[in-house]
Amino acid sequence: MPRLRWAVVGGGMLGITLALRLSQRGHDVIVLEGSHQVGGLASAWRLGDIVWDRFYHVILSTDAYTRALLDELGLASEITWKTTRTGFFIDGKWYSLSNVWEFLAFPPLPLLDKFRLAYTIWKASRLDYDHNLDEIPVADWLENQCGKRVFDKIWLPLLKAKLGQEYQSVSASFIHATIQRMYAARRTRTKQELFGVVPGGYARICQALTEYLANWDVPVLCGSQVEAVRRTEKGFVVECADGSQLSCDRVAVTAPCPITAAICKDLSSSEYHDLRSVRYLGVICASLLTVTDIPSYYITNIADDRVFFTAAINMSSLVGPLSSQSASLLYLPKYVAADDPLHTLPDRDLQGQFYEGLRILYPRFHPGEIQAFRIARARYVLPLPVLRYRHKVPPMITSVPGLYLVNSSHIIGGTLNVNETLKLVDTAVHRLCPETTHRPAVNVTQPC
Ligand SMILES: Cc1cc2nc3c(=O)[nH]c(=O)nc-3n(C[C@H](O)[C@H](O)[C@H](O)COP(=O)(O)OP(=O)(O)OC[C@H]3O[C@@H](n4cnc5c(N)ncnc54)[C@H](O)[C@@H]3O)c2cc1C
Incomplete structure (x- = not known):
């Protein structure tokens, strides 16, 4: 050749x-x-x-290709691993869903629904990808597996958070792949998640x-x-x-x-x-450094229509304080379609909506506590x-x-x-x- x-x-x-x-x-x-x-x-x-x-960005212990590349670059031994926590903010209330025990105590769902939810997650984690998943709308698949109550209370807000209104056109292969990846991150007996980062x-x-x-x-x-x-x-x-x-x-x-x-x-x-x-899903994501005292969940999924963004990612819970004044690095993503008019809205117009959401999430938040604030945008992130x-x-x-x-x-x-x-x-x-x-x-x- x-x-x-x-x-x-x-x-x-x-x-x-x-x-x-x-x-x-x-x-x-x-x-x-x-x-x-x-x-x-x-x-x-x-x-x-x-x-x-x-x-x-985080690395999962099951990310074999990423780890192999980092090994080739001489960086694999530097990955620092940490057990992180997951929070839920549902209609104005905080919940921790970081291990099996917290899941069993999760108040928004009756016990039977918890079992149906747990069974669906376990089943999806065991199921190999097959073409049938490509043929069924994700909402129908989840409702069939868990029932309407669990779908309305848990899955629908999560789907809207991750896909906006686009969830209606997406197949069950999306949730199958998502569960497989996140389940793989939770390897221990109590299903706590383990994430890694390379310093820097x-x-x-x-x-x-x-x-x-x-x-x-x-x-x-x-x-x-x-x-x-x-x-x-x-x-x-x-x-x-x-x-x-x-x-x-x-x-x-x-x-x-x-x-x-x-x-x-x-x-x-x-x-x-x-x-x-x-068709692509895009993202508008605020990054900020704040000295506000915020809960230590790595990711908090938000199911509250008043909050503009759909999750809060506290990177400092994973990497420790990065700034000289020990401020926390927080990401606030909002996933929207590639052609959504929000992509062209000036930063100053979006900033107010992010701050309003922060006030709902953290009632003690004050804009004066923010040391730096920027908005990153990408129109073409996820091919739906x-x-x-x-x-x-x-x-x-x-x-x-x-x-x-x-x-x-x-x-x-x-x-x-x-x-x-x-x-x-x-x-x-x-x-x-x-x-x-x-x-x-x-x-x-x-x-x-
Ligand atoms: C909010 C968010 C969170 C994420 N979290 C994680 C995570 O925790 N863990 C993880 O593993 N992954 C994560 N990812 C996914 C990861 O970032 C992507 O999988 C990966 O970066 C995709 O790389 P790519 O090269 O395919 O695409 P891109 O990164 O989009 O690269 C395309 C490149 O092409 C260039 N380009 C476009 N047009 C032209 C042109 N005309 N001429 C020249 N250059 C051009 C662009 O500038 C860009 O650099 C996340 C992504 C996002 C958006």
Whole structure:
């Protein structure tokens, strides 16, 4: 197999890892990333006096692909693991649901309903993904399993919190994958959850990956917003917004489907149709540093219509105080459809709604206690696993020889997380270049 020149469009976790694997198979690879840094959804930013993930990230002990990559980067031994707690805020009241005993004492449900709920979770955790799950609306499946009372009290608010009104179009495979992942995080006898982080968060992981790519001679060109990928007689030309052009033999586009459809100029009409049919869920997520005394749950699921956001993630309960003044790092996500008008609302208009929700959640909260506040937005986060999604997945190998599309729309029967993303890279690399074999990894500390 000749050494080919590959361009990978997108420097998120998928793009940079795919570039690494292609290089390890003996190809010349270059990564073109539109923003000023790598990492995409897993990238970091400055908040007050700290630098941490724009969106909250944890590692599960069962994240074998993530752990293997961290091992390759020399970071696996640094992961710190902690047992965390889960809270529920339902109609103005706080509940802890962090282990079996608290679950049995959970007041909003009668005992029989608790058993039905526990049985459904246990059953879903044991069930292998099968195509029938793709055919049933998630709401119908859950109501059939648990009954209407449990559905209305527990599942409906959770589905709305995670999917907004989009829950109505999503199949049971969504809840199956979610339960499987979260159940796996709760390994102990009392089903307490265990989460891990690398000190420094994903900023550190992305930095290590970039250095590792440099060792493999893979340039990562940040600020290279790709506007067009065109087939030529000799291969491809990739055109960037700054006017630069790159010629190469093969292209792998890892951007979300609507962007992929806009930049790939030679696809067939059915491929454009497939790409444009994938519906995305986006997120608007406030990050703040506050000295407010807040409960130590890592995640609090919110089922209270008065609160604008749908969960509160207290990152400091996992990583300890990060800021010089021991403030807590809190994330407040609100999941909305990709075309929701909220995406274009100015930060100052959203800020008031976040503060109002904080006042309901923490009655002692005062805006003066906030040391830093920023809002991160992403339109294209989760390709919605709608009914019969497996028939609607865009092709990875396109009708244009040498042009490949790989993104999270190709995750079937799993949830969106870095581990699934890296698993997808493994699948993709075998399909994109089955004829080449892996070269041995270089030593991170000894650049070649
Ligand atoms: C709120 C939230 C919480 C999460 N929590 C966790 C967690 O706890 N644990 C976990 O494992 N995972 C978590 N994830 C998921 C994880 O972030 C994703 O699975 C992963 O980052 C997806 O990577 P990706 O490369 O597929 O996509 P992206 O990160 O979206 O990367 C796509 C890249 O393509 C670039 N791009 C787009 N268009 C162009 C163009 N025209 N030219 C050049 N570049 C372009 C973008 O700038 C971006 O860098 C979370 C995600 C979110 C949003």
